Amino acid sequence: MVEPLLSVRNLTATFERHGAPARVVNGISFDIAPGEAVGFVGESGCGKSVTARAILRLAPEGSSIAWGGHILFRGQDLLRLDDAAMTDIRGRHIAMVFQDPMSSLNPVMSVGAQIDDMLIRHAGLSRRAARRRAIELLDLVGIREPASRADDHPHQFSGGMRQRVLIAIAVSCQPALLIADEPTTALDVTVQAQILRLLMRLRRELGMALMLITHDFGVIAGMVERVHVMQHGAIVETGAVDPLFAAPRHAYTRALLAAVPRLDTTAGPA
Amino acid sequence: MIRMVAVRLLLTAPILLGVSIVAFVLMRALPGDFAQASAGTSTISAEALDTIRRSLGLDLPMWQQYLGWLGAALSGDLGVSFTLRTPVASEIFPRLAVTAELTLIAGLMAGLMGVTTGLLSARLRGMTDWVVRGWNSLLLAVPNFVIATLIVLLFGLYFPSVGIFNYVAFARDPSGNIASLLLPALSLALTVSVTVSENTRAAVLEVSSQDYVMVAKSKGLRPRAILRDYLVRNALTPVVTVTGLQLAALLGGSILIETIFTIPGMGQYLFDSIASRDYPAIQAIVLVASTIVLLMNVLVDIAYARVDARVSYD
Amino acid sequence: MRGSMRGCRMTEAASLQAPRRRTTAQVLVTIGLAMMAVLVVVALFGPAIAPYNPTKTSPASLDGPTMAHWLGTDSIGRDVLSRLIVGGRATLLITFVAVAISLAAGLILGLASGYMGGAVDLAIMRVLDVVFAFPVFLLAIAVVAALGPTLGNLILTIAVVYTPTLARVVRGPVLSVKRWDHVEAARSVGIGEFTIAVRHVLPLVISPVLVQTSLTLANTIFTVTALSFLGLGPPPPDPNWGSMLAEARQFMELAPLTVIGPSLAIVFASLTFIVLANGLRDLLDVTAR
Numbered sequence: 001m002v003e004p005l006l007s008v009r010n011l012t013a014t015f016e017r018h019g020a021p022a023r024v025v026n027g028i029s030f031d032i033a034p035g036e037a038v039g040f041v042g043e044s045g046c047g048k049s050v051t052a053r054a055i056l057r058l059a060p061e062g063s064s065i066a067w068g069g070h071i072l073f074r075g076q077d078l079l080r081l082d083d084a085a086m087t088d089i090r091g092r093h094i095a096m097v098f099q100d101p102m103s104s105l106n107p108v109m110s111v112g113a114q115i116d117d118m119l120i121r122h123a124g125l126s127r128r129a130a131r132r133r134a135i136e137l138l139d140l141v142g143i144r145e146p147a148s149r150a151d152d153h154p155h156q157f158s159g160g161m162r163q164r165v166l167i168a169i170a171v172s173c174q175p176a177l178l179i180a181d182e183p184t185t186a187l188d189v190t191v192q193a194q195i196l197r198l199l200m201r202l203r204r205e206l207g208m209a210l211m212l213i214t215h216d217f218g219v220i221a222g223m224v225e226r227v228h229v230m231q232h233g234a235i236v237e238t239g240a241v242d243p244l245f246a247a248p249r250h251a252y253t254r255a256l257l258a259a260v261p262r263l264d265t266t267a268g269p270a
Numbered sequence: 271m272i273r274m275v276a277v278r279l280l281l282t283a284p285i286l287l288g289v290s291i292v293a294f295v296l297m298r299a300l301p302g303d304f305a306q307a308s309a310g311t312s313t314i315s316a317e318a319l320d321t322i323r324r325s326l327g328l329d330l331p332m333w334q335q336y337l338g339w340l341g342a343a344l345s346g347d348l349g350v351s352f353t354l355r356t357p358v359a360s361e362i363f364p365r366l367a368v369t370a371e372l373t374l375i376a377g378l379m380a381g382l383m384g385v386t387t388g389l390l391s392a393r394l395r396g397m398t399d400w401v402v403r404g405w406n407s408l409l410l411a412v413p414n415f416v417i418a419t420l421i422v423l424l425f426g427l428y429f430p431s432v433g434i435f436n437y438v439a440f441a442r443d444p445s446g447n448i449a450s451l452l453l454p455a456l457s458l459a460l461t462v463s464v465t466v467s468e469n470t471r472a473a474v475l476e477v478s479s480q481d482y483v484m485v486a487k488s489k490g491l492r493p494r495a496i497l498r499d500y501l502v503r504n505a506l507t508p509v510v511t512v513t514g515l516q517l518a519a520l521l522g523g524s525i526l527i528e529t530i531f532t533i534p535g536m537g538q539y540l541f542d543s544i545a546s547r548d549y550p551a552i553q554a555i556v557l558v559a560s561t562i563v564l565l566m567n568v569l570v571d572i573a574y575a576r577v578d579a580r581v582s583y584d
Numbered sequence: 585m586r587g588s589m590r591g592c593r594m595t596e597a598a599s600l601q602a603p604r605r606r607t608t609a610q611v612l613v614t615i616g617l618a619m620m621a622v623l624v625v626v627a628l629f630g631p632a633i634a635p636y637n638p639t640k641t642s643p644a645s646l647d648g649p650t651m652a653h654w655l656g657t658d659s660i661g662r663d664v665l666s667r668l669i670v671g672g673r674a675t676l677l678i679t680f681v682a683v684a685i686s687l688a689a690g691l692i693l694g695l696a697s698g699y700m701g702g703a704v705d706l707a708i709m710r711v712l713d714v715v716f717a718f719p720v721f722l723l724a725i726a727v728v729a730a731l732g733p734t735l736g737n738l739i740l741t742i743a744v745v746y747t748p749t750l751a752r753v754v755r756g757p758v759l760s761v762k763r764w765d766h767v768e769a770a771r772s773v774g775i776g777e778f779t780i781a782v783r784h785v786l787p788l789v790i791s792p793v794l795v796q797t798s799l800t801l802a803n804t805i806f807t808v809t810a811l812s813f814l815g816l817g818p819p820p821p822d823p824n825w826g827s828m829l830a831e832a833r834q835f836m837e838l839a840p841l842t843v844i845g846p847s848l849a850i851v852f853a854s855l856t857f858i859v860l861a862n863g864l865r866d867l868l869d870v871t872a873r
Contacts, residue, residue, distance in 0.1 A: 056488055061478040091490030098488075103481040108503045117499065118489045169489065288714030292723075296730045407862060411855035413806045415813050416847045419833055423843050426836065522721030526810055530833075540722075541814060544729045556726045560718050 003075075004031035005176055005209050006055070010069035013050045013233075024050050026233040027069065032177065037203060037210040039220040039241070041256060042230035048213045051230075052179050055211075056090050073177075092122040095170040097199075099182040101162035105154035111138075111165045112150030115172055122173045137168040141198060160191035164198065171202055178203070179211045184219060196223060217260045221245065229253045274575060278568050286564060290343070293557045294336050297549050343557065349550035353543075358554040361539065366558065369528070369535035371440065372451050372458070373520045379459035380520075381513045384466025388509075389502070391467070392474035402471075406464045415526040418457035422530060425453070437533050454531040458523045462516045469512040473505035480504070507574070514570035518563045612863025616798075619856035626669055627676040634666035638823050656841055664828075664845050671823035672849060678738050678818070679804045679853075685743035686750055687797055693747065694754025699777075699785065701759075709755075712748040720745050724807055725816065733816045742807055746800050753796040757789045791868035795861050802857035809850050825849050 013025035025047040032038050040048045050065075057078065059065040071078040073094065078086065098104045106114055115134035119125045125133060131150065138146035141164040154162060163183065170178055180199060184192035200223060203210045212224055220227055220241065227244055229237040229252065237250040248254045323329055330338070342349070348358040391402035440447040477483065478501060486500045525537035532538070536555060543551035626633070640662065650656070656664050697708040715723070727741040767784050771777075811817050812826025820827070825846045832842035 058484060058487055061483065087490050087492060089490065090488055096485075096488040098481060098485060100481055104485045106482045106486070106500050106504065108507075109499060117491060117495065121489070121491055121495070166485070169485075284710065285713050285717045288711070289717055292714065292718070293726075296726055407858050408855070411802070411851050411858050412847075413810060413850060413854065415810055416829065416850055419829060419836075419843060420847060422833070423836055423840055427840055518719040522719040525721065525725065526813065529814065540725065544725065544814070544816070549730070552726060552729055556718075556722060559722055563719050564717050 004072075005034045005036075005074065006032040006211075007072040008051075008055070008070070009072070011051065011054060011071060012068035013047070013054055014066045014068070016064050016066055021066075024233050025054065028230075028233070028235050029069075030228055030235065030238070032209050032211060034176065035203075035207050035209055036226070037212065037224040039224035039227040040211065040213045040230055041215065041217055041220055041227055043215055043256070046230045047233035048230045049181050050233075052096070052181050052211065052213050055177075055179060056094060056096055057086055058096075088122075091118055091170075091175070092173050093175055094177045094179065095173070095175040096179040096181065097163070097166055097170045097183045100186045101159050101166055102186065104166055105162055107154055110151050110153055111157065114165075115150075115169050118169060118172050133172070134168075137172050138165070140171075140202070141165070141168040142194075143168075159187055160195065163187060163191075163195055167195070167198060167202065171206060171208070174206050175208060177209045177211065179213070181213045182215070183212075185214070185216075192219075199223070217245075217257055229256065275572055278571055282564055282568050286561060289560045289564070290340055290557060291336070293553050293560070294339055296556070297553045298332070298335075343554075348554035348557070351551050352548045353546045353551075354548075358551050361551065362536065362554055362558055365534060365536045365539045367440075368533060369521070369524050369537060371447075372455055372524055372528070372533065372535060373517065375448070375451055375455040376458035376462070376520055376524075377513060377516070379455055380462035380466055380516065381509075383459065383463040384468075384513070385470050385506075385509060387463070388467040388470025389474060392471045392478070393497070393501075402467065406467055409460050410464045412460070414457050414461050414523045415530060417460055418454065418527050418530040421453055421457050437531070451533070454527045454533060457530075458520060458527050461523070462513075462519055465516055465519075466509060466513050470505060470509050473508050474501055477501050477504045511570055511574045514573075515567060517566045521559055521563060606867065609863050609866035612859055613867055614863075616856060616860030616863050619852070620860065623672065623676055623853060623856060626672040627680070630670045630673040634663075634669040636663035636666040638662060638667040638670040656839060662823075664842055667823040667828060668825070668845050668849050671825050671828055671846075672853070674735075674818045674822060674824040675805065675808050675812070675826070675853070678735065678742065678808050679801060682739045682742035682808075683746065683797065683801050683804055685739070686746040686800065687793075689743065689747045690750025691754055691793070694751040695758060695785070695789075697751065698755035698758030705755075708751070712751055715744065716748040716752075718745075720803075721807060721810065724811060725814070728811060728816045733811070733819065735818055738808070738811065738818065742804055745807070746804065750793065750796055750800065753792050754789050757792060758785055791864075794868065795865045798857045798861035798864060802854045802861065805850065805854045805857065825853075 008031070009029045010027045011025055011029070012023060012027050015022045015024060028047075028051065030038070040051070042048050053059070054067050055071055055073075055078065057067070067079050069079070073089065078089065081089070105111065112131060112134045115137055116127065116130040119130040119133055120127065123130070123133075135146045135150050138150060143149050143161060143164055149157075154165075157165065167183075178199075183199065184195050187195060196219065199210065199212075202208070210224070212220065214220060224241060227239060227241055228235045229244075229250060231252050237244070237248065237253045244253065245257065248257055339349075346359055348362065350356065351358050351361065354361070387402045387405070391399045437450050438446040483496065483500050486496045491499075524535060525540055527533070528535045528537035529541045536559065540552065540555045542548075543555065631638075693708050693712065697705045724741050724745050727744075728737055731737045731741075767780060770780050770784055775783075808817070809824075809826035809829070812824050813830045815827070815830065817824050817826050829843065829846040829850070832839070832846060836843055
């Protein structure tokens with residue numbers, strides 16, 4: 001067994017507001033090996049997004065959230081890092097793609113500039129070198145005429161194109177782990193498949209580990225090796241994809257699988 | 271773009287017309303006879319009054335008088351001063367420049383103060399938030415002429431070396447001119463800074479909860495960069511608009527401030543004209559000032575719509 | 585089931601901030617009302633409370649604070665404290681009456697405009713736009729200067745100047761509210777349009793109107809005192825805060841303290857309504873425009 005890239009032990013997440021704590025993640029543990037793709041499935045509110053954000057220590061603005069347990073990344077406990085060190089991890093070693101591409105890009109910056117600032121920050125590139133690299137990245141995620149498109153603002157892109165841009169941002173520093181939190185939920189069905197294929201290809205080419213979070217078993221199939229099924233802030237079932245699909249043990253897993261219309265179409269139309 | 275500008279201007283035209291009617295009616299509604307008022311307080315013969323009446327066109331029907339007056343105003347003839355017997359226009363425009371300068375400095379000050387306090391309040395929350403909000407409520411409660419009077423009291427009595435009544439013309443001494451306007455601008459700016467501050471606070475809070483700020487954090491950008499490129503740049507758009515729309519308040523306030531600090535701007539001119547019952551001057555000032563405010567609002571509107579199209583396309 | 589409960593608990597946690605904000609709001613409103621009570625007492629019983637006749641002159645001019653004259657005397661020996669107390673009367677009378685008128689006018693015009701829509705709406709709003717287009721203070725000065733600074737003219741001018749703001753505040757919610765289901769339901773069972781407007785629409789408009797009214801009161805204090813400060817206030821010899829400040833300003837070097845009294849009075853009055861507006865806004869949960 002290889003040394004895990006990420007090892008989460010007994011993670012808890014508690015929202016606190018004026019003395020009334022609400023625990024949304026109940027002591028979960030899991031490992032992700034280097035280059036491995038792992039799926040997290042569960043209905044909305046089951047704590048999967050909070051888990052994903054806990055790894056980057058991201059809390060919604062204006063709320064106070066407390067994490068407990070350990071998140072070991074290459075043996076380093078992220079929950080015990082100081083803020084500056086954590087900032088160095090974000091984007092550089094662990095990057096994230098969010099659910100809603102329409103609201104995830106800064107409307108007043110060109111898309112190129114939103115890749116540049118990350119490259120300048122982590123790779124120490126000059127502005128000019130960063131832009132050259134940004135154009136390569138836009139090309140990599142399948143944006144046509146990347147050199148001229150880099151100067152465009154987000155509103156000049158469609159939803160699918162924006163998600164491509166956000167993926168370009170996320171992979172720009174070749175992170176060891178990419179977290180994708182419902183990356184296709186806000187997109188049209190035809191675009192969903194393209195985005196999933198893009199994620200697959202990039203994962204292969206860049207050798208990243210992938211943590212794919214979704215409520216939809218249809219998205220998981222063919223994308224990941226192992227699946228964790230989450231409910232009420234806990235992992236209720238874990239397994240390799242095919243056996244789990246063939247013989248789900250937990251009732252909740254069966255319910256989720258039953259919600260997928262047809263399993264054999266999961267790869268999507270070409 | 272051009273279409274939108276045209277539409278906004280077209281929408282403003284009837285309002286401008288209404289403003290001109292109000293300004294016109296105001297003067298004709300004077301107690302007593304306009305010709306009598308024009309002649310001043312001295313007793314005057316009936317024939318002489320008739321002559322004045324004819325020369326001013328007062329024997330014509332009201333609507334003709336209005337059209338004549340409007341036509342003249344459009345071609346830059348704003349009437350003749352009762353007291354100085356000179357064209358009002360030649361008095362207004364040099365003073366307008368002084369007022370514009372005062373308003374501009376005050377606007378910049380208000381923007382700077384408001385954005386700073388609003389930003390602090392929204393980012394630090396907690397104690398800072400309460401202090402800023404309390405300070406804002408207090409500032410809002412102190413009218414600008416009270417602030418100005420207290421500033422005059424403070425500096426006049428305790429720091430006489432500062433010299434608060436030393437207005438210097440810009441052409442003579444540019445830096446001295448700006449220095450002489452700083453305290454007046456400050457008393458004008460404080461109240462307006464509250465509006466800017468509150469709007470900045472609201473805008474920053476709104477922007478903070480946007481997804482792209484979370485994305486920026488996930489990118490590992492430094493807090494300072496997130497603040498500058500993601501929070502402030504997005505929050506500033508509505509703030510600039512609000513500051514622009516405060517022009518009316520600044521212009522109204524400058525009447526008081528100029529009188530207190532004896533600055534030879536439009537406000538003081540209006541004050542003097544009221545004291546000497548120089549109605550054509552009053553009328554012209556009301557017309558010019560209102561037109562400026564209206565046109566500025568249209569400008570702000572257009573600027574905002576342009577930025578808005580880029581910001582909230584979806 | 586447990587999952588949805590968990591969801592509930594989270595939203596509960598999110599709304600827990602509300603009670604604390606409510607308490608602060610209640611405190612603010614209470615303070616504001618108490619301050620307003622002081623103002624009302626001064627306005628109603630001013631002459632009875634004042635230690636001296638506010639217009640009686642004495643040889644002791646520009647005296648500093650003494651036991652006899654707590655806030656000193658002005659340039660012709662009148663007691664500053666008495667003048668402040670009685671002077672509040674004119675200022676507050678104009679303020680309250682003018683705002684009451686513009687509130688009534690704003691309600692009528694706003695309701696009519698928002699509720700009837702169409703040509704009525706267009707006509708009313710265009711006329712109000714014209715008034716709204718003027719810088720408030722400039723219009724007030726012009727009107728008062730033209731018509732003469734009598735009590736009636738002052739009240740009328742200020743009422744006119746602030747009507748558009750209130751009318752707009754009324755019209756906005758009316759426009760959005762009048763298509764709500766329960767209003768539709770009332771209409772479908774044949775309840776008269778007027779009854780609907782008063783029974784169903786008006787209550788939902790009240791909150792923003794209350795907040796805007798206290799803000800308008802604060803603004804009116806400013807306008808009234810500023811006009812008086814420029815010599816366009818109620819005619820002498822009866823005192824009012826604005827003209828007292830203007831007079832005191834001329835003798836500032838001899839008696840600096842006479843400036844403080846009227847300043848504090850003006851600030852107290854506007855602070856009253858600002859505190860009240862802030863409290864009401866939080867209490868009634870009115871979002872700022």
